[in-house]
Amino acid sequence: MSALSIGVSALQVSQQLIDLTGQNIANANTPGYHRQVASLAGIETGNNTGSGVTILSIDRQRNDLLDTAVLNNTYEAQNVSTQLNALQQVEAYIAPGAGGIDSLLSNFFNQVQTLAASPADQAQRSVVVNTASNLADTLNSTSNQLLTMNENLNQTGADLVDNINNDAQQIASLNSQIETATASGQKPNDLLDQRDQVISNLSQLIDVRVIPTNLNQVTVMSAGAPIVAGTQSLNLQYQVGANDQAVLVRADKSSEGLVVTGGQAAGLLQVRNGDLSQVSSQLDTLTAALVQGVDEAQATGIALTGPLTSASGSRGVSGPTVPLSQAGLAFPPTAGTLAISVTQTTGANAGTRTLYQVPIDPTTMSLNDVATAISAVPNLTASVNPASNTLQVTAANGYAFDFAGQIPSAPTNVQGNPGNIAFQVSGSYTGTTNDTYTFKVSGSGTVGVTAGLTLQAFDGNNDLLGSFNIGQGYQAGTVLSAVNGVTASVGAGTLAGTESFQVPVTANPDTGNLLTGLGLNTLFTGSSAATLGIRSDLLAHPELLSGSRNGDTGDGSNFTKIANLQNAQTLANGTQSVGQYFAATVGDVGVRVQDLTNQQTAQQTLGQQLSSQQQSVSGVDTNEELTNLLQYQRSFQMASEYINVVNQTLTTLMGIIPVSSTG
């Protein structure tokens, strides 16, 4: 009888529905679970009353558009939060304030300015060397922190790619299982849920686009590459190129970099290739500007102990025979002239100072050539240290040298002086350009006696700078008024009117910045934030700091020059000083972090909304399930009661038909 089969179908379906409810309740907290709903249909056999109920299919409740939106939001949010975390770290490394690079820079220049007021104060000199050392150490450690972060990102990137590859392989294998099950007519809901979960995990790592294909399979595109196609998966690799740029590539086409648009991978690549390398190079630019200004000033001044007897360069070349412009120097010199003063320190003529001009052309001269040129200066020897390819300059016994460009102790090029009149020059040049002054006697007669005798001063362009009376009213040997800080005097005797002499005046003793390039008599060693150091002999001997430009111990004008570098706007096309440049770097990182924070907030809000909507379609509402359970329980009860009733009618029916009698 079909009545019973109707009842049985009802019982079976009720039981299955109860099982299904149980499955939903059990998986209410399973991530990625889509609640399942059975679709029921009446069984039709052509009979008027029907034949019961059957379950057509059990379907996962999901919305494709929502699921895609959620995946997109996931990989975009992960991209932003990866960048945000990394940049917050960078922000912490370069944090301003006490102990930060900004305050150490400021402190260094201020201590130098204080030293300028009392340049012979040994204690304050020590303070200056120590603050410079602190600054160098902090730049070193910040640079190292960024470098370590770079290396960590490389490791993280490699791990990330391993995870991506694992997920892709998993999806491919699930594709295979799902294909088999679907082909045999089943609906592999659990496998489909599992695959969705793996795709969701993958979307955290990299951008994904899911394309459904035949037999419930999917193709997954990431960064434009089909990392899953049917049952095949494609491996990706993390590579670092020659220019230290990181890329993701396909394992089978490793020469083309992929464009990653989302996920942690995109964030990592952006930070590593963009922000991190930018901040590192900004620190290096700051260091280079600091070093070039300070070192050149230090090298062209005179220490408390007076001119040097020897100097060793700290910045080596790639090879002693290579022209300097191609020798791998961090601060390559330009064509110019180096002015070296050699002072005799012992003997009858102690104190005699002579100025020599050594022309330097880095495009044709190698380090060996520079050594030869300096060795041509009397009483100086220059050599190349073969181990470090640095220059060493030594003075002969009884002599010393400096690069301060003071006017020599005696005039040069004395001409037409038959009476051997004693001409003397002294003073400190206050002009701003390098030049040669020529002094000419006008008129003839006896010094200090003959009226109208004058001494005229001309600059290198033959412009008259001054005219001084050396005739009647002048006392022979007296110092005449200064011309840009240079004074002359004329000794007693008779002048023929043909006498002239010259004085080289030097404002910039090293026009090609050779001293900074080779690290001779400098304050700093190294050239980048990671390699910056202090010359080792300065730490023990702060008296070697060059405060003076005229050689006197009370002259702090060179320290004043260094202190004024604090406000020299040499960076950012002449608009920023080193302090302002650092502040701008901090500001730039701050803007990035602020921007990313806002993006993250917006994405989290959107993510929250999308998740709610997705849950509304696919999530398990336990109250609903419990209500359904009650319903299915009642159905079961009713179906059982129905069977009971049918059974009773059958029993009644059976009761009417008598059981066989013996007659």
Next chain:
Amino acid sequence: MNLRISLQSMVNTSVYYEQQQTTALTHLQAEASSGNRILTPDDDPLGSVAVINYNSQDANFNTDLANINTATDTLNVGVSTLQNVNNILTQAKQLAIEGTNSGNDANSLSSLGDQVNALLQQLVTAANTQNNGQYIFGGTKSSTPPFVTDASGNVNYVGGTDRASVPVGSSQAVDTFYTGSEVFQPPSAGSQNAFQVLAGLRDDLLNTQNLSSPDQMQALSNSLGPLSTVSDNVLRVAGQQSASLQNLSGLQSQLQSVQLQTKQLSGNIQSADMASVVTELQAQQNLLQATLDTTAKMFSQSLLDFIK
């Protein structure tokens, strides 16, 4: 409008809002405790850059003010020493005038000469005045005495030819150690320095050249001119140093007022407005409490309570 709310979405919503509010609370708490609005540069990037630059300027001002003090100190010593030098020269002049009075015999002239000699020694001492171990009239050669007396009793200047200066601002410097030659030797050609003038006066009074009385009187009255020239020069230099002192005082006031302004500007950006921070803190706490409260209530009811 979502018609179905699953357990998971209730949990997610509660957790999301509770995290938002706790994050905001933590930030406000940090603001209140530190008194700073800007805890990390991203809180206000432009403000952060401004604060860094203000702090740097502030440190500069401190250094400038300290150097102004150093320079003022030295120049004060200089001015008072020069006033002392002027007194010495005035006394010498009086002695010279006394010497020209009739009624002086060789002995009284001789005793006047001895007094002038004493004045000369005082002058040398004054010229070698030190401040903090540095000689103030030696120019940049400030670690050794600028004036030395040689075997024949002549006083010679062995100090430097350039003045030493102290930086008191970006590209601003003030001269502190003047050169002995400009102080004690008037610039007009052929003039003698102060020591030579005094030595000459002493020698005239002691009559070391054995001049006749009228020649001696003539020499004495001839010394008045140079003495005036020398003391005028000293006064001129003292005037220069006094003018520098006035400039320094003005510069100091200006720097102090600019420094105060800078501190105020920096504080405006950097400091947290405590009143609004506390108000916001209270508001956020209320929100958090409401969130936690409603979460508890939402989870306290389910069908299970009612199914017997």
